[in-house]
Amino acid sequence: MSNAETLFADALERCTALPVVPWLEERRAAAVQAFHAKGVPHRRVEDWKYSDLKTALDGVNDLGSDTIALTVGALPAGVGHFDLADLANAPDWVQAHLGKAAQAGAMAAAALALGHKGFAIRVPKNRHVTAPLNVAVSGAGHARALIVLEEGASLTLIESRDSGAGFSNVAIEAVVGAGAQLTHIRTAAAAPDAIQVEDVAVRVARDASYRAHLFNGGASLSRLNLRLTLKEPGGSAHLSGVSVLGGLHADVTTEVYHASGHTRSEQLFKKVVGGKGRAVYQGRITVAQGADKSDSRQTAKALLMGARAEADLKPELEIFADDVKCAHGAAVGDLDAGALFYLRARGIPETEARNMLVRAFLEEAVDEIANEQIRAAVWHVVEAALPKAMTQ
Amino acid sequence: MLEIKNLHVAVDGKEILKGLTLAIEPGQVHAIMGPNGSGKSTLSYVLAGREGYEITAGSILYNGEDLHGLAPEERAAKGVFLAMQYPVEIPGVTTLTFLKTALNAQRRARGEKELDAMSVLKLVRKKASALKVSEEMLKRALNVGFSGGEKKRLEILQMALFEPKLAILDETDSGLDIDALKVVAEGVNALRSPERAMLVITHYQRLLQYIVPDRIHVLAAGRIVAEGGKELAHELEARGYEHLTGKAA
Numbered sequence: 001m002s003n004a005e006t007l008f009a010d011a012l013e014r015c016t017a018l019p020v021v022p023w024l025e026e027r028r029a030a031a032v033q034a035f036h037a038k039g040v041p042h043r044r045v046e047d048w049k050y051s052d053l054k055t056a057l058d059g060v061n062d063l064g065s066d067t068i069a070l071t072v073g074a075l076p077a078g079v080g081h082f083d084l085a086d087l088a089n090a091p092d093w094v095q096a097h098l099g100k101a102a103q104a105g106a107m108a109a110a111a112l113a114l115g116h117k118g119f120a121i122r123v124p125k126n127r128h129v130t131a132p133l134n135v136a137v138s139g140a141g142h143a144r145a146l147i148v149l150e151e152g153a154s155l156t157l158i159e160s161r162d163s164g165a166g167f168s169n170v171a172i173e174a175v176v177g178a179g180a181q182l183t184h185i186r187t188a189a190a191a192p193d194a195i196q197v198e199d200v201a202v203r204v205a206r207d208a209s210y211r212a213h214l215f216n217g218g219a220s221l222s223r224l225n226l227r228l229t230l231k232e233p234g235g236s237a238h239l240s241g242v243s244v245l246g247g248l249h250a251d252v253t254t255e256v257y258h259a260s261g262h263t264r265s266e267q268l269f270k271k272v273v274g275g276k277g278r279a280v281y282q283g284r285i286t287v288a289q290g291a292d293k294s295d296s297r298q299t300a301k302a303l304l305m306g307a308r309a310e311a312d313l314k315p316e317l318e319i320f321a322d323d324v325k326c327a328h329g330a331a332v333g334d335l336d337a338g339a340l341f342y343l344r345a346r347g348i349p350e351t352e353a354r355n356m357l358v359r360a361f362l363e364e365a366v367d368e369i370a371n372e373q374i375r376a377a378v379w380h381v382v383e384a385a386l387p388k389a390m391t392q
Numbered sequence: 393m394l395e396i397k398n399l400h401v402a403v404d405g406k407e408i409l410k411g412l413t414l415a416i417e418p419g420q421v422h423a424i425m426g427p428n429g430s431g432k433s434t435l436s437y438v439l440a441g442r443e444g445y446e447i448t449a450g451s452i453l454y455n456g457e458d459l460h461g462l463a464p465e466e467r468a469a470k471g472v473f474l475a476m477q478y479p480v481e482i483p484g485v486t487t488l489t490f491l492k493t494a495l496n497a498q499r500r501a502r503g504e505k506e507l508d509a510m511s512v513l514k515l516v517r518k519k520a521s522a523l524k525v526s527e528e529m530l531k532r533a534l535n536v537g538f539s540g541g542e543k544k545r546l547e548i549l550q551m552a553l554f555e556p557k558l559a560i561l562d563e564t565d566s567g568l569d570i571d572a573l574k575v576v577a578e579g580v581n582a583l584r585s586p587e588r589a590m591l592v593i594t595h596y597q598r599l600l601q602y603i604v605p606d607r608i609h610v611l612a613a614g615r616i617v618a619e620g621g622k623e624l625a626h627e628l629e630a631r632g633y634e635h636l637t638g639k640a641a
Contacts, residue, residue: 336480337443339482341480342476342479342482343482344468345440345441345464345465345467345474346498346550347469347494347495349501350463352497356482356493357485359484359485360485361484364483
């Protein structure tokens with residue numbers, strides 16, 4: 001057994017001592033089983049080829065460290081909150097949804113099986129919440145979160161991951177009801193001593209939308225899974241993100257499942273990679289049989305700042321319907337020498353010119369954030385990360 | 393102002409300029425004419441300091457200072473301006489922001505006070521109308537979606553804004569219809585001054601009907617093979633480059 005496997009076996013052993021929560025038992029048992037079946041992901045598992053979690057965990061001594069905290073900020077009016085530490089007393093809406101989407105991935109299953117911290121949020125029917133809800137993620141360990149938007153509701157969630165060390169595994173489930181709109185902003189600061197895994201599973205109902213913008217500063221190993229199901233007509237997903245890596249690793253893997261026709265998904269990801277950094281984007285779009293008139297686009301581009309930087313961009317399409325629109329593209333390149341010369345020949349010093357070009361490269365993706373204040377805040381984070389990523 | 397002596401330049405190890413000698417005094421407009429592949433663009437790039445253009449022999453003196461080893465931005469701040477044949481499109485940078493950044497970078501390098509956004513806007517507006525550069529163009533991303541004429545007009549607007557001492561115009565006529573050519577030429581002529589030297593690089597004599605040079609140099613295979621006054625352009629128009637270069641242009 002590898003170090004990682006031993007660690008997880010110990011952790012699973014310990015978690016049998018957790019209090020039994022009758023309504024969750026079946027889902028938890030299924031998660032344990034799913035995790036046992038899949039095991040700790042490693043590079044010979046196709047989806048984890050560029051992010052060898054098993055090897056990364058070799059240096060970790062203890063998975064039992066349980067410092068993880070998902071700190072929910074001030075609750076905007078009308079937003080319901082439940083602390084998942086108190087599972088035995090979970091309200092109906094938590095019982096209805098928690099753990100339903102956990103079995104698909106080994107790590108999401110592990111988070112359900114092993115985590116006993118986290119939060120659940122509910123926005124009631126037709127409630128439009130304008131103030132964003134902030135969630136700060138810190139520490140090491142497993143945690144879960146559930147976000148439920150009832151029919152016609154709207155919410156902006158701002159999730160920020162700090163640069164703390166250690167292994168963390170977070171699984172978020174979001175249920176976006178008919179006509180509801182969830183905007184999810186995630187910023188993860190550069191965390192050189194952290195191994196971060198996060199799984200976000202979203203179910204999007206009729207005429208509902210999920211918009212996400214993901215900033216990634218990278219970690220020793222950072223893996224973000226975004227699994228989306230557009231289950232009914234009119235559902236849409238809009239994913240954008242920026243990874244700015246000064247020598248670190250960031251893997252953003254998306255799976256968009258067009259279960260129904262008349263659904264739409266768009267993705268735009270940009271990466272700037274400096275030093276020995278490694279940016280990964282894997283985007284799988286599946287259009288189910290009969291999901292006609294669905295429309296999907298994905299674009300991923302990476303800018304490498306030096307010879308040691310690496311980007312692995314892997315768009316994938318699986319189409320089982322006949323009448324669909326799908327467009328995808330990926331490109332890896334260096335800073336355009338012609339553009340750099342043009343700016344310098346007009347008097348702009350090299351460093352400033354490079355900055356302008358990198359900013360311009362990222363702008364298209366950051367501009368996908370509709371809210372001006374949030375966009376400015378994300379730019380702030382991007383700019384803080386840029387100097388390190390601009391080194392060869 | 394500009395003194396080029398026996399200049400040899402190699403690109404990727406291949407010699408393109410093979411002993412070019414040329415001198416321009418302030419107030420003068422010189423034209424470089426020549427067939428494709430004669431080294432015209434190489435000359436413009438080496439004057440502006442583009443990477444990859446290696447001076448293997450000879451020298452370029454600008455106001456008595458050797459340009460060799462100076463970065464493009466240093467040359468720009470000292471008053472060297474190259475209007476490019478193919479202005480680069482830069483998505484994500486608005487034209488006005490670019491103009492402000494460039495102008496202030498040059499001013500900063502010269503130890504002059506930077507201008508605030510309002511002052512830059514006023515200055516740009518003053519110069520833009522004569523060149524038919526619209527407000528809308530200034531708001532767009534730099535050169536993105538600009539027509540050939542718009543791109544060249546923007547190049548000349550920059551020249552008007554930066555007020556260089558030495559302006560090099562590389563194939564500024566390429567891709568322009570006659571109306572656009574007139575606007576651009578008028579813009580250039582308005583910038584002729586006793587303190588400023590210009591080097592107009594072109595394949596065709598058409599541009600030189602509108603920007604009348606003091607002197608014409610014919611470049612072929614990396615060397616100046618003929619020189620003369622403005623009448624040389626007409627001769628080239630009538631007889632082509634062939635009789636000067638010994639081969640078909």
